[in-house]
Amino acid sequence: YSVHKGRVKNIMPYGAFVELEGCTQDGLLHIGHISQQKIEKVEEVLEKGDTVWVKVVSIDADRGKFGVDMRRVRQSDGTDMDPNNALAEMDAQKKTNREKGQGGATGSNAIELGAVLNTTCTRCGIAGHVAFECFLAKGKG
DSSP, rough: OOEEEEEEEETTTTTEEEEEEOOOSSSEEEEGTTSSSOOOOGGGGOOOOOOEEEEEEEEEETTTEEEEOOOOTTTTTTTTTTTOOHHHHHHHHHHHHTTTTGGGGGOOOOOOOOOOOOOTTTTTTBBBOOOGGGGSSOOOO
């Protein structure tokens, strides 16, 4: 992940292509990576020729393509607002999960907890719960 200054080269319904200095290929700035708020049209925020600060968030070396994001880069000076890439990593994981059909914005999987309470019930003698939670010895003691 690295921050670069770029120029909007072309606008499409699904995003914009941004030219980065020193790169032969333009980066795709997806419409969902332009603003923290949902936008309907790229033209609401960007125009062809605009100078923007973007963060490279994905690289497909096999196809020679890369994706950029401007949501977490301060546009006035290029400051990276996610320097540890925590939010970028979370976005990448959500995308991977959606592609695999494992939840994301469209659903979620149940979380299975493997924790066992390290105690023994004084009512029934079974490990893993306490007397006030006991379901076997209701009404006893």
